[in-house]
Amino acid sequence: MPWKRLAAVVVVLAIAAGAVFARWYTSHRINVPVLMRQARSAAARGDYSTAKRICHEVLQSNPKHSDALLLWSQLAVLDGDRESALASLRQIGNSPASIGARARYGEGCVLLDLGRAREAEAMLLQALELQPQALDVE
Numbered sequence: 001m002p003w004k005r006l007a008a009v010v011v012v013l014a015i016a017a018g019a020v021f022a023r024w025y026t027s028h029r030i031n032v033p034v035l036m037r038q039a040r041s042a043a044a045r046g047d048y049s050t051a052k053r054i055c056h057e058v059l060q061s062n063p064k065h066s067d068a069l070l071l072w073s074q075l076a077v078l079d080g081d082r083e084s085a086l087a088s089l090r091q092i093g094n095s096p097a098s099i100g101a102r103a104r105y106g107e108g109c110v111l112l113d114l115g116r117a118r119e120a121e122a123m124l125l126q127a128l129e130l131q132p133q134a135l136d137v138e
Contacts, residue, residue: 030057030058030061032058032061032062032065032068035054035057035058036054036058036067036068036071038050038054039051039054039055039058039068039071040071042054043071043074043075048075048078048079051071051075052072052075055068055071055072055075056072059072063091064091064092066092066093066099066103067099069088069089069091069092069103070088070089070092070099070102070103070106072085072088073085073086073088073089073106073110074106076088077110077113082110082113082114085106085110086107086110086111089103089104089106089107089110090107094126094130097130097131098130098131100127100130100131101127101128101130101131101134102127104123104124104126104127104130105123105124105127105134107120107123108120108121108122108123108124108127111123
């Protein structure tokens with residue numbers, strides 16, 4: 001019967017380890033919506049280094065977070081780093097269309113600023129295809 005006692009001890013240790021991990025995980029995970037609000041607020045008041053630091057934190061936990069990538073690209077443009085802005089924008093897919101359209105529009109603007117007009121035109125047309133209601137002509 002000693003193996004039953006050993007099995008009981010192993011089960012108790014596994015439960016305790018699970019509880020410790022759950023407590024650690026809960027305390028270390030990040031609240032992305034709150035962080036993104038803080039990043040946008042920092043950017044709006046001109047505190048670009050804080051906004052960039054927060055975006056970096058979000059992207060560390062979720063490298064494909066589209067809002068963080070969009071804000072990161074805007075901050076990169078403000079820093080004069082258009083290639084980094086393009087790299088961030090190109091990581092954003094076209095779905096949902098509203099996010100994809102913003103990313104393609106951003107790409108088009110950056111490419112135009114870099115003097116790459118044909119590529120810019122293609123991105124701007126793609127943005128329009130994704131979200132045609134953005135061009136409200138009445």
